[in-house]
Amino acid sequence: MIRFEDLLRPTPAGLYCPPGDFYVDPVRPVDRAVITHGHSDHARAGHGAVLATPQTLAIMAERYGADFAAREQPVGHGDTAAHNGVEIALVPAGHVLGSAQAVIRWKGVTMVVSGDYKRRRDPTCAPFEPVPCDVFISEATFGLPVFTHPRDAEEIGRLVQSLQQFPERAHLVGAYALGKAQRVIRLLREAGWDRPIYVHGALERLNRLYEREGVDLGPLEPATGLKPNALGGEVVIAPPSATQDRWARRFADPVLAFASGWMGVRARARQRGVELPLVLSDHADWPELTATFAELRPEEVWITHGREEGLLRWCELEGQKARALRLVGYDEEDEEAGLADAS
Structure with missing residues (x-):
């Protein structure tokens, strides 16, 4: 029996995939990184190899320079790559241009790292696509019932x-x-x-x-x-x-x-x-978060970087197994881009 932690587990550097030997959105330079989108709390320079959508790679090059990583591996939305027998697909997250959920499959187990996401229409990027999975790893930036964003x-x-x-x-x-x-x-x-x-x-x-x-x-x-x-x-x-x-x-x-x-x-x-x-957010509000959990009904929900307690309680009431990852190094909202960061 494969434990979910055998495929992905939290570490000080970020979510790590031992069989694939890569990290997802690591907070420090690593040998291999899968990057969900171009905001600087998820996409950092200095990795050995970066797998991301072509748009995210272009954003990283624009912000950090052409040599932001030693190697780049572009993977389009809906396409799949593999490393050490682990499949990696990138599926739209609806957050910003090029943003993707990292869909990681190994020995019959599917885990989805959402990165940052929202469910409402955005005229500047591809919409979120739900992916059936065993574990859904969700942000919780606006993970309280009070956060219901207007149209x-x-x-x-x-x-x-x-x-x-x-x-x-x-x-x-x-x-x-x-x-x-x-x-x-x-x-x-x-x-x-x-x-x-x-x-x-x-x-x-x-x-x-x-x-x-x-x-x-x-x-x-x-x-x-x-x-x-x-x-x-x-x-x-x-x-x-x-x-x-x-x-x-x-x-x-x-x-x-x-x-x-x-x-x-x-x-x-x-x-x-x-x-x-x-009130315009590029993150899912409370109704979008809970509707996503209800739609996917994964075996487990892992909740990270935000207000985990409210979503953990919602999952408990709904009979949904959930846990908080408590990863550090990710901002509550998109980074406040100063002149150097945004130039």
Whole structure:
């Protein structure tokens, strides 16, 4: 009888597969790594070999340079590779461009490492695909019943409404450089905003990468070289850190917005001085997490990096065997991309 821990087990470096001799999203450099997506708490430089989707490899090269790993192994969504008799498939996770669940199979056992995921539609990446499995390893960023995110169209509608109400004010939207910024842009386009959107320089390279991958962002302009009190009535998107420094003072009486799942917590919005909180998350909320567990009904659920206690209790009430991995080194939300990280 094969124990699940024989195929995957937590270690200080991250989830390790002994028979395959590789790690999934390791938090330190290792010889072989499977990377689920390009955010820097999951995708680090310095590994010997990296297996990931072509889009994730391109994101890592953009952020860390072409020599971010000694060797690259691109595996497309739905494709399979093998190492030491262990099969590895990458299936869409719906988190950001190129994000994937790592489906690991060995001797009749299937374990799925979700990485980060969400279940709602995202116009910038492939949607989450459920995979029948013996063990589902889930994040728990928003793993409490209080986290029920509103519809994306409602939140973007609030931004458009504010632009109509305050046409003399620039609207400065803080959004993480990988995934969130591009999603906000696409959602604005779907809401009918066809004017140029102004972007901080730290977003430009990733925006170009998204467009090379077929995500049409529409007309974009650099938010540089502007006169004081500029861009009244326009949308400016920048990394959250940039909205808090001198760079933001050039805009006309800006309405400060921030796109994050944490904007559902009023205290966090007040702490950041956010006038227009936009509850837009690239992570599954409580209904999405529990619906995923109910849909998959794996033999075990392993829960990591987030609020494990609420989901453990839900699993107990539902008769679902579950355990907390308590892995360290993963952020609660996508990393707050500063200028160096997002450039």
